[in-house]
Amino acid sequence: MKIGDTAAHTFAVSDEIVRGFAELTGDRNPVHLDDEFAQSTRFGRRIAHGMIAASQISAAIGNTVPGPGTIYLSQSLQFLAPVFVGDMVTTRVTVISIKEGKPIATLETVCENQRGEVVLQGEAVVLFPQEIKG
């Protein structure tokens, strides 16, 4: 692994995903689940849980870069635009630094919607497994 290594994947934020996430986590904020309530908000329709997009960052890290065995140390999340139910979210993680002599990497983490708008941005610090040479 080296600085600049990057991976991206796209995830469909379906109604099924949003309702499943609410069920699993107990997060029943009506902005995510209730059409009538959502119509009265600034967005005018239901938005996905921010943590669904955040979970795609975790998935990118754990599945691809750095990959299996990686452990989270920290993650910052700036929710810049809503993810609507039905959006396609592309998540990209990019290695921006590796600590000298330690298996610790910092990654830039970005989620964009199908219109190319950045919906979520942040930085992850992770501990990567010894098999993945820094």
Place this chain on the structure above:
Amino acid sequence: MKIGDTAAHTFAVSDEIVRGFAELTGDRNPVHLDDEFAQSTRFGRRIAHGMIAASQISAAIGNTVPGPGTIYLSQSLQFLAPVFVGDMVTTRVTVISIKEGKPIATLETVCENQRGEVVLQGEAVVLFPQEIKG
């Protein structure tokens, strides 16, 4: 709502939750799912996805303080200790500041395990609905 308002709830991080979260999000890092792999890691056994605890912060915010209709602007997450499969995680959110003249609040967000160890710590900035007076 005022500074110091707080809410807490406890969530059982069962094997079912961890496997369901992996299925829903596609995050299949073997540290969460594979007993044999997990035995070879520094923790010696399977740990939950960090985003499961993070989602409990989102749930506390969306369900209780500030409550329904609240929208995330940002969240920082410091993963201080592992959450093991089977742990009971207590999540507490506390209002630490409210922006003058704007419906924006900053919350301290903390998750502890059943041994009182802080496993996840951070800060949330949220936009709260007009019905909840700042």
